[in-house]
Amino acid sequence: MELGYGQINTRSAASQIADQLQQAIIDGRLKVDERLPTEEELAAQFGVSRPTVREALKRLAARHLIRSRRGPTGGTFVSGPSPEELATSLSTSVTLLAATGGSNLDDMAMARLELEAICCRHAAENRTQEHLDELRAELALQRDPSISDQDFCASDVRFHRIIVHAAGNAFLRFLMNAILEVLMPVSNMIIFRVRDRKEIVAYHARMITALDARDPDMAVATLAELIDYIRTQYEKAEEQNGARRS
Template sequence: MALQYDEIVRGGLARQVSDLIRMAILEGRLALDERLPTEEELARRFGISRPTVREALKVLAAQNLIRSRRGPTGGTFVNRPGAAGAARAITDAATLLVGMGHFNIDEIVTARVETEALCCRLAALNRSDGDLAALASEIALQQDQALSDGDFCGSDVRFHRTVVQATGNGPLQMMMHAMIESFIPITNMLIYRDHERRRTVAAHEQIRAAIGARDADKAEQLMRGHVRGMRVVLDQALARRNAEKPGGESR
């Protein structure tokens, strides 16, 4: 096992241990399914306590980088991170940063415009009949006037997720996971009271048609217009919220 046991400094020991083991896994110095030393052995080699080792291993397990198995052949074993796990980790981090106000609305909207426009272009070139059917299914659901605001927003997320899936590009799908699963729900939460469903459904149908016709230029243009139009509604929603705050201007 290629771990550097002498790289630990005092302070934040559990995090340092988890970081060292994670890097060894990501760099291939720890092989897939390789068994790690016991907690007692890791504590001895790193020169730290077993509770600190246990805390470090919990961090790695939460990141799906290691797994534990009981029994005579049990122990702690290396997992090689997959695309789905990596995407979830990115999404969790992005959601946390959004919640802390690390990204402003301008940044989020600009990121959505540019990345989703690219996805539309690639989706038009690479989509399958199944992708088109999935888009049509969400549009049909969105046309149901009895649909709750929450269910409408959930369908909106799935529509955009399907566009990304239709690109057929694995790295792009992984990178877009945070955009779809974090940024879209945040903006939907802000605008749902001001949401014009008919405009959204019409935009989705036009995008689906352009993707179906493999018209990459038009699909990209339509997605840009769709997200930019959402920005107008978002500005209206934020203005209304500010006016409703104590001390704000009343309508």
């Protein structure tokens, strides 16, 4: 099977082959569950040695784009990454971006507000009674003064994840879960000493009221106030840290 690949330079040939095969998967020339040509056939097509092809396939396997199967019907097959693998990869990228200073809290807060606001609007329309019950259960937990900061933060993440799920959009859920699972714990870790749990709980209660009433404007406005509160607490935490360092 000839797929019309481009010419390969001798430098980083394995990487180039892996990239071209990946592009063939992306643009549909190679379908999920389709068997790839053999190493010998690929080597002939690309004009390289079999070890070079083998290294390229290892790179694709590391990206979760192919899988090998033994036996009479075996071979190497296209295997699209699972949603869980994609979410893990995206979360890792977001974590590295935040940890290396590639983005600051204002950037994170703005991105979260814009994306979660869309979720709030759709959740106001699509939420079910089950979603409301789950939100209220988290709110009851957050109102318990005996729970640890770690448990409060975990409940905080779950609360907003429920809203995202209530929006009923699989792609938004994929994007937002990575943001919530990474950015919320980062911001919570910074502000937990200066924030007031009761303030967070009050915002959450108002968001439930808005979703219950199917009022998207109230839900988005409350979310904006919540994120603005988080920004303010972040600045306060930074001031305290600066004072301690001096």
